[in-house]
Amino acid sequence: MPLILKLNGLFNTFGASSSVIIRVLTEDGCVVNQVVRENQVIVVVGETGSGKTTQLTQYLHEDVYTKGAIIGCTQPRRVAAMSVAKRVSEEMETDLGDKVGYAIRFEDVTSPNTVIKYMTDGVLLRETLKDADLDKYRYAPSDSSQYFIFFGIFCTLDLFNLMDDGTHERSLSTDVLFGILKKVVSRRRDFKLIVTSATLNAEKFSNFFGSVPIFHIPGRTFPVNILYSQTPCEDYVEAAVKQALTIHLTSPPGDILIFMTGQDEIEASCYALAERIQQLVSSSSRAVPELSILPIYSQLPADLQAKIFQPAAAGARKCIVATNIAETSLTVDGILYVIDSGYGKMKVYNPRMGMDALQVFPVSRAAADQRAGRAGRTGPGTCYRLYTESAYLNEMLPNPVPEIQRTNLGNVVLLLKSLRVDNLLDFDFMDPPPQENILNSMYQLWVLGALNNVGGLTEIGWRMVEFPLDPPLAKMLLMGDRLRCTDEVLTIVSMLSVPSVFFRPKDRAEESDAAREKFFVPESDHLTLLNVYQQWRVNQYRGDWCNDHFLHVKGLRKAREVRSQLLDILKTLQIPLVSCGMDWDVVRKAVCSAYFHNAARLKGVGEYVNCRNGTPCHLHPSSALYGLGYTPDHVVYHELVLTTKEYMQCATAKLHNSSVCLVHPSVTFLREFERREREREREKERGR
DNA sequence: GAGCACTGC
Numbered sequence: 001m002p003l004i005l006k007l008n009g010l011f012n013t014f015g016a017s018s019s020v021i022i023r024v025l026t027e028d029g030c031v032v033n034q035v036v037r038e039n040q041v042i043v044v045v046g047e048t049g050s051g052k053t054t055q056l057t058q059y060l061h062e063d064v065y066t067k068g069a070i071i072g073c074t075q076p077r078r079v080a081a082m083s084v085a086k087r088v089s090e091e092m093e094t095d096l097g098d099k100v101g102y103a104i105r106f107e108d109v110t111s112p113n114t115v116i117k118y119m120t121d122g123v124l125l126r127e128t129l130k131d132a133d134l135d136k137y138r139y140a141p142s143d144s145s146q147y148f149i150f151f152g153i154f155c156t157l158d159l160f161n162l163m164d165d166g167t168h169e170r171s172l173s174t175d176v177l178f179g180i181l182k183k184v185v186s187r188r189r190d191f192k193l194i195v196t197s198a199t200l201n202a203e204k205f206s207n208f209f210g211s212v213p214i215f216h217i218p219g220r221t222f223p224v225n226i227l228y229s230q231t232p233c234e235d236y237v238e239a240a241v242k243q244a245l246t247i248h249l250t251s252p253p254g255d256i257l258i259f260m261t262g263q264d265e266i267e268a269s270c271y272a273l274a275e276r277i278q279q280l281v282s283s284s285s286r287a288v289p290e291l292s293i294l295p296i297y298s299q300l301p302a303d304l305q306a307k308i309f310q311p312a313a314a315g316a317r318k319c320i321v322a323t324n325i326a327e328t329s330l331t332v333d334g335i336l337y338v339i340d341s342g343y344g345k346m347k348v349y350n351p352r353m354g355m356d357a358l359q360v361f362p363v364s365r366a367a368a369d370q371r372a373g374r375a376g377r378t379g380p381g382t383c384y385r386l387y388t389e390s391a392y393l394n395e396m397l398p399n400p401v402p403e404i405q406r407t408n409l410g411n412v413v414l415l416l417k418s419l420r421v422d423n424l425l426d427f428d429f430m431d432p433p434p435q436e437n438i439l440n441s442m443y444q445l446w447v448l449g450a451l452n453n454v455g456g457l458t459e460i461g462w463r464m465v466e467f468p469l470d471p472p473l474a475k476m477l478l479m480g481d482r483l484r485c486t487d488e489v490l491t492i493v494s495m496l497s498v499p500s501v502f503f504r505p506k507d508r509a510e511e512s513d514a515a516r517e518k519f520f521v522p523e524s525d526h527l528t529l530l531n532v533y534q535q536w537r538v539n540q541y542r543g544d545w546c547n548d549h550f551l552h553v554k555g556l557r558k559a560r561e562v563r564s565q566l567l568d569i570l571k572t573l574q575i576p577l578v579s580c581g582m583d584w585d586v587v588r589k590a591v592c593s594a595y596f597h598n599a600a601r602l603k604g605v606g607e608y609v610n611c612r613n614g615t616p617c618h619l620h621p622s623s624a625l626y627g628l629g630y631t632p633d634h635v636v637y638h639e640l641v642l643t644t645k646e647y648m649q650c651a652t653a654k655l656h657n658s659s660v661c662l663v664h665p666s667v668t669f670l671r672e673f674e675r676r677e678r679e680r681e682r683e684k685e686r687g688r
Numbered sequence: 689g690a691g692c693a694c695t696g697c
Binding site: 358499 | 690
């Protein structure tokens with residue numbers, strides 16, 4: 001059992017100046033700094049509102065033994081990194097970017113003076129690429145005192161905090177960082193690591209780093225009374241609507257937050273709620289107070305999203321119906337009642353078929369607690385769970401399945417290979433992804449030419465690591481260089497890196513479909529994306545032009561941002577920006593080169609099968625290839641997504657007269673690959 | 689003849 005130290009009240013001076021804390025702590029014998037001196041790694045359980053992201057870093061910085069140290073602190077979101085850095089720079093009375101700074105994808109607000117640096121975990125992961133031992137976070141002792149040798153470098157790996165609000169999910173980056181940091185810690189005695197954690201995970205993290213001590217910092221939230229359904233609920237949309245009405249008519253003032261799984265359910269609940277209220281108003285003699293019903297999900301246009309933060313009219317109550325966006329990504333004050341359906345959508349990946357699917361799952365206990373906590377930010381609240389206590393205790397997983405176990409690992413494999421982790425199956429993952437998943441990603445990288453026959457990075461592989469892109473897209477970019485069409489490929493890659501730019505409101509479906517078809521380039525969705533972007537550019541990147549053509553302005557602007565970042569990387573690699581003009585057949589060759597693993601041949605009407613594994617795949621009705629009047633005999637596709645069928649998202653047909661072979665000779669290589677795997681297995685067994 | 693939980697480099 002790891003040692004658990006309770007330091008109650010230690011950081012409860014949240015909001016007070018840091019000097020007060022320092023005094024209190026230095027007068028106290030048992031202080032965190034001392035524990036940090038005595039331990040290379042600690043786990044800190046900080047409850048909501050404990051101030052661990054803002055106070056802990058300052059405290060470490062002000063400790064006399066850490067003078068000269070650089071403190072890094074990761075945050076799960078970009079806004080969090082920015083706003084925490086701003087706040088701490090104000091508290092320390094320095095300019096943002098001077099002593100206190102932050103780094104996120106498109107912005108590096110740090111200077112040589114920076115001693116406390118907030119960043120997203122993805123940025124830190126990228127830093128490990130250039131600097132595997134994180135030497136930047138090294139302390140150069142100006143004093144020869146022996147004591148100094150071991151102290152000075154702190155890296156607060158803050159995985160579970162959005163501002164002062166706990167979250168519980170581990171991203172792909174944090175899971176990889178865990179393994180890398182464990183190595184760094186063992187190599188460098190002068191490197192200190194503080195992992196902050198939710199209560200549920202603390203012991204697991206502690207064990208991963210070798211049973212390191214755990215600290216507890218209490219928070220400042222209000223109690224939430226949790227009420228369960230007596231019986232399992234058949235229709236949680238109906239149950240949620242009923243519960244919301246009951247609260248509205250019988251409970252004291254305070255806003256309501258309902259958790260649903262997606263857009264459809266949210267729209268259905270909002271509609272039902274509005275209808276019931278209307279019925280009550282017309283049938284009841286009693287006055288029915290006003291209820292302001294507000295949907296929120298990420299796809300909702302920004303101006304409608306902003307409405308949830310506006311205070312309700314006098315005497316009215318707000319009822320927000322949300323996806324799990326309200327679980328972690330945004331916080332609304334004034335919520336006293338939470339209604340939790342107990343479900344959420346999650347992306348799952350099937351490595352064997354190379355297919356993604358978005359599916360509804362029961363949420364984890366940690367997520368359910370997070371949802372309940374949303375009722376306790378302004379005062380004591382209530383959470384109505386539309387499931388039984390027994391379901392909570394016996395059927396829900398304690399934690400969500402980490403992303404690393406349910407996603408394509410192409411990027412992770414490439415990254416680890418570049419860090420010279422030779423045997424990925426031996427890498428110290430806290431929760432190792434399925435072996436099949438790793439092998440499949442390795443195979444894919446080998447097909448793309450990024451790995452050689454013995455699993456090492458090739459010249460192309462090393463260059464692919466430079467790009468913050470999935471391996472196939474990085475390959476497409478490099479092929480664009482070889483085929484002298486970097487300009488066009490750069491645009492396609494950027495467009496594929498943002499959510500679909502086509503806007504299709506339900507009530508104007510036909511109109512928007514017609515608008516989309518105007519951009520079609522025959523036989524290619526990739527070239528259609530290129531066409532959209534180029535026309536937008538011709539029209540001076542105008543917002544009103546987007547609206548006229550049913551395109552998402554936000555998405556296109558993001559694509560432009562991504563494009564300019566990738567262009568910078570091309571410059572540093574000394575790859576020139578070359579346009580092939582209107583000779584787009586050459587662009588199609590680059591596109592094909594990226595998707596050997598996603599090549600399919602025609603099998604029936606509109607039905608294809610993957611050339612390698614025989615997975616059925618269908619053309620999506622929104623594809624430029626759909627209404628051609630004929631179906632090309634070979635296509636490549638960006639990804640396969642399971643909805644009502646296995647649909648190919650973004651497809652391009654093979655050129656009729658092209659000598660480009662869509663079926664990579666790898667089909668025979670695969671057999672060779674598998675044979676070697678089997679041989680290795682056998683050798684292992686013989687060894688035993 | 690049809691879909692979109694949510695981040696991040």
